[in-house]
Amino acid sequence: MARIFIDDGFRRYEQTGYGQLARMVIRALHEHSRYEVCVAHDRSRSVPHGASRPETFAHLPSCEEGWDATLRIGSPAPLKTSGKPFLYYTQNALGGLRSEWAQWLAQADTLIVPGEFDRSVFERHHDHVHVCPQAIDAEFFVPVxxxxxxxxxxxxxxxxxxxxxxxxxxxxxxxxxxxxxxxxxxxxxxxxxxxxxxxxxxxxxxxxxxxxxxxxxxxxxxxxxxxxxxxxxxxxxxxxxxxxxxxxxxxxxxxxxxxxxxxxxxxxxxxxxxxxxxxxxxxxxxxxxxxxxxxxxxxxxxxxxxxxxxxxxxxxxxxxxxxxxxxxxxxxxxxxxxxxxxxxxxxFGLDRMAEALSGAIDATLARCRATSRG
Structure with a gap:
């Protein structure tokens, strides 16, 4: 079983859009995929009070034990890759991409974006762009x-x-x-x-x-x-x-x-x-x-x-x-x-999110293995 390092920059501890995305990605892969998830822990912090399944985040394996591929979550930023397969979940929502963002993201093996609009923009700069719609914490956000x-x-x-x-x-x-x-x-x-x-x-x-x-x-x-x-x-x-x-x-x-x-x-x-x-x-x-x-x-x-x-x-x-x-x-x-x-x-449940993420990870690992053999 491959181990995926979720490199979220500790955003899962934050009450932000990318923080919510990081929590959903972690839960989707942990609960609905065959992959093992690992993270970098900050034991002085915890996920926002009210987030569903808080115990999941506290008990995840540490990336210090090693991993097979990285999935980064956040806005485009300079990359320091480890030589292992690297996926980047990001978004843009404009009709074009900043040139420095395109340069940074070119170093990733695969990009993941929320929808077809962003894919149409990112595909002008990268050959491997997958779509994974986001999921909402449906256990928490309910009519009251x-x-x-x-x-x-x-x-x-x-x-x-x-x-x-x-x-x-x-x-x-x-x-x-x-x-x-x-x-x-x-x-x-x-x-x-x-x-x-x-x-x-x-x-x-x-x-x-x-x-x-x-x-x-x-x-x-x-x-x-x-x-x-x-x-x-x-x-x-x-x-x-x-x-x-x-x-x-x-x-x-x-x-x-x-x-x-x-x-x-x-x-x-x-x-x-x-x-x-x-x-x-x-x-x-x-x-x-x-x-x-x-x-x-x-x-x-x-x-x-x-x-x-x-x-x-x-x-x-x-x-x-x-x-x-x-x-x-x-x-x-x-x-x-x-x-x-x-x-x-x-x-837009976690199972659907896991299916889309797993498709992107599967394709990336297969492509990287083929390249290393070649």
Whole structure:
């Protein structure tokens, strides 16, 4: 039995998107594959309180005992390979890849990405790209209707993510202003685990204070524990994003598993995987990042403004339409999502994830063995 070293940079101990991915990858291979999983331990830390099967992570074998192949999880970074087969699970969610990322990833034997959109981009730079959709902790993220009474009296929308141009947070207030210009009462909460500080916080606070009285805006600027995240989701009626591109968009999947309808741009992995029976999609158009004149995008342009790298701009009018449309049929949509939740659990379970990961690992080990014999 081959031993796979999960090189997650200790992300499994963190309450982040890659942290959740690392925990799911470990559990998928440990519980549903023939491979043995090993990790580097930090005994001073533990997985987030509330994560399912915490004992699994505490009792995994140490990589100090040796391994046969490495599976790294995280954003592209320089590699120091050991000469053993090396797989890299990452994502991008833009219409092109930074040149230095392409150079770093070229050293990996195999790339794994969440969906076909990312595969189409990474395949321009690498010959061996596999798709493995992500899995959600379906044992943890469940509907808890009793928590709704702790939330706003009005119909309540939730955004979860970093505060910044790429996540489309600059579009949120204008979209809600258009959607509810008739005075219908609504609550909008932004839970931003990064980016909402300093000038960004001051500007948002000022705009929120001057917003139409029928649209009540609140926000948080920290990362919530898993237990609080589940409670927070269930306090709202719908979860939305106006992001300009997502590799997966974990908060929307956590929302759907919690029985909440979602709103999302029809681009990248969102259009590929989010179910139409649970999501109201927003039209988008492709825009080259280097051409964006908005000062709010300056940091994004500096980081990703190479020729050919694009993002996907949500249409503001269509965003307003989508937000209002689910408002008009919220009870029906929530009932539908809860009734069909089992379809998500089945389609994006750990067994399906293990099957996709095992296919990538099998192909990599076979190819590397053939190369060494040649």
């Amino acid at each position: 209707p009793s928590y709704r009474s702790e939330g706003a009296e009005e119909t309540s929308y939730l955004f979860v993510g970093s505060f910044g141009y790429r996540k489309g947070t600059d579009l949120i207030l204008p979209a809600f202003a258009r959607a509810f210009a008739d005075g219908a009462p609504v609550h909008v909460h932004l839970q931003c685990f990064s980016g909402l500080n300093g000038r960004a916080f001051t500007d948002l606070f000022a705009r929120a204070r001057n917003f139409p009285r029928n649209i009540r805006v609140s926000f948080g600027s920290d990362s919530l524990s898993l237990l609080w995240m589940r409670r927070h989701l269930n306090r709202h009626d719908a979860v939305f994003t106006l992001s300009r591109g997502e590799g997966w968009c974990m908060p929307l999947w956590e929302a759907l598993h919690s029985g909440l309808p979602t709103v999302a741009p029809a681009s990248t992995a969102m259009a590929e995987y989010l179910p139409r029976w649970g999501t109201e999609f927003i039209e988008t158009r492709e825009v080259e990042i280097a051409s964006i004149p908005d000062p709010a995008a300056a940091s994004l342009v500096r980081q990703y403004g190479e020729d050919g790298i694009t993002l996907y701009e949500p249409d503001l009018n269509d965003a307003a339409r989508a937000l209002r449309q689910i408002y008009e049929s919220m009870a029906e949509r929530k009932q539908r999502v809860r009734a069909r939740r089992g379809e998500l659990v089945s389609a």
